[in-house]
Amino acid sequence: MATKTMSIEEQLKVLMRGTRFADEEELADGTTAGGEEGQSLRRQMEGELRAKLKEGRPLRVYLGVDPTSTNLHVGHFVPLQKLRKFQDQGHQAIFLIGDYTATIGDPSGRDSERRRLTHEDVMGLAKTYAEQAFRVLDPQKTEVRYNGEWLAQLSFADVIELASIFPMKQIVARRDFQARMSAGESLRFHEALYALMQGYDAYALKCDVQVGAYDQHFNMLAGRQIQEHFDDTPHVMITTPIIIGTDGRKMSKSCGNTIDIYDTPFDMYGKTMRISDECIPTYLELASTFPPEQIDRMLADLEGGENPMQIKKRLARNLVEQYHGAEAAEGAQEKFRTVVQDKAAPEDVPAVRVPPELLDRTWVEILAGLALTKSKGEARRLITQGGFYVEQIPVRDVETIAEIPSQGVVVRLGKRRYIRLTR
Numbered sequence: 001m002a003t004k005t006m007s008i009e010e011q012l013k014v015l016m017r018g019t020r021f022a023d024e025e026e027l028a029d030g031t032t033a034g035g036e037e038g039q040s041l042r043r044q045m046e047g048e049l050r051a052k053l054k055e056g057r058p059l060r061v062y063l064g065v066d067p068t069s070t071n072l073h074v075g076h077f078v079p080l081q082k083l084r085k086f087q088d089q090g091h092q093a094i095f096l097i098g099d100y101t102a103t104i105g106d107p108s109g110r111d112s113e114r115r116r117l118t119h120e121d122v123m124g125l126a127k128t129y130a131e132q133a134f135r136v137l138d139p140q141k142t143e144v145r146y147n148g149e150w151l152a153q154l155s156f157a158d159v160i161e162l163a164s165i166f167p168m169k170q171i172v173a174r175r176d177f178q179a180r181m182s183a184g185e186s187l188r189f190h191e192a193l194y195a196l197m198q199g200y201d202a203y204a205l206k207c208d209v210q211v212g213a214y215d216q217h218f219n220m221l222a223g224r225q226i227q228e229h230f231d232d233t234p235h236v237m238i239t240t241p242i243i244i245g246t247d248g249r250k251m252s253k254s255c256g257n258t259i260d261i262y263d264t265p266f267d268m269y270g271k272t273m274r275i276s277d278e279c280i281p282t283y284l285e286l287a288s289t290f291p292p293e294q295i296d297r298m299l300a301d302l303e304g305g306e307n308p309m310q311i312k313k314r315l316a317r318n319l320v321e322q323y324h325g326a327e328a329a330e331g332a333q334e335k336f337r338t339v340v341q342d343k344a345a346p347e348d349v350p351a352v353r354v355p356p357e358l359l360d361r362t363w364v365e366i367l368a369g370l371a372l373t374k375s376k377g378e379a380r381r382l383i384t385q386g387g388f389y390v391e392q393i394p395v396r397d398v399e400t401i402a403e404i405p406s407q408g409v410v411v412r413l414g415k416r417r418y419i420r421l422t423r
Contacts, residue, residue: 008053011089015082016046017292018285020241022217049236052208059208061086062094064147064201066102067126068117072133073258074319075243075251078286079211080136082240086209087141094143094205095133097126100151101201104194119148132261135323150204151197162196165229166222199223207235214239243286246274247403255360256401265324269332270393272316276405277308280315288318351420354404359423363388363395363402366421372413387414
């Protein structure tokens with residue numbers, strides 16, 4: 001349900017809340033500080049957004065997502081939550097599926113070259129993307145587009161014209177490119193075209209605002225440059241922080257630390273309960289649907305000494321309710337209480353350190369590598385027969401990548417054998 005339309009200043013307060021801009025320092029409570037360039041950019045974008053809102057028309061606001069796996073996770077949904085806030089104020093939400101940009105793969109923040117995907121691969125992965133996005137967006141008021149609509153129509157002469165907009169110095173100065181070249185990693189010319197392609201999306205959609213994670217800063221700037229090249233008004237960049245996964249690292253499929261939208265209600269609830277206490281404010285701001293005043297009260301309670309576990313339970317229930325409904329959220333919370341809390345591990349759990357060479361491996365490899373099972377075969381049987389638990393949550397897939405957060409994790413083998421694994 002859409003919220004009541006707010007005044008321009010009220011809209012600005014909601015739409016700018018929880019944002020992060022380039023070179024701002026992200027603090028533990030989700031706020032930002034420092035970084036003169038980032039603070040200057042924040043003021044500029046807020047001023048441009050205010051000017052557009054004063055025009056008194058629905059703004060065209062888009063978020064682009066490249067299909068590189070079948071499932072979206074909560075990290076993908078941070079900018080999607082922001083897009084919904086624009087939608088709630090009567091603005092036109094556009095969900096763009098990057099069927100062409102995904103064939104290159106976004107190089108932002110990468111320390112190595114991505115595996116190339118064919119267009120057929122991408123379309124297969126994208127089948128459920130709109131359906132997943134509609135867990136947050138109103139499908140009746142959302143424009144779904146594919147950037148192949150226009151990128152596939154560009155001639156080589158068109159590409160040359162677009163490429164001429166960007167000085168080569170600007171391209172190679174990218175921090176991620178510089179880091180890869182310094183490390184001797186592969187860097188191929190097609191990756192330099194990614195920003196150009198995403199930038200053209202902004203022009204083709206005639207967008208007023210683009211939302212995305214703050215690591216998209218360079219790509220969004222490219223969009224503004226292309227719009228200006230064709231005498232259009234550049235769009236406003238609204239960038240959000242990158243959310244942390246269940247193991248204390250950036251949420252990423254490659255790290256195996258994601259809370260997926262298609263997780264079962266119980267798994268989603270349990271994974272949320274495993275996030276570190278330091279991440280609670282960020283999750284409340286970026287991933288929950290609590291109104292701002294309620295978030296402020298919970299943050300004040302947390303600051304005042306309330307048990308973080310109680311806040312985390314409310315957060316976990318909110319996430320499950322968003323994606324599975326109120327009844328499923330209530331069921332997941334009750335199941336967590338009976339399965340996990342009422343069967344707590346003993347206090348004197350022996351600790352075992354996981355050496356660096358076993359990190360980011362499957363549980364099968366870790367159990368066998370630490371000699372907690374006699375062999376990988378025994379580890380597989382233990383898992384498939386339902387005898388292995390992580391923080392009292394059963395793990396049944398032998399291909400599951402282990403998540404060992406900095407504070408450690410308690411695993412259970414069989415009915416009574418508890419072990420705390422630490423890094």
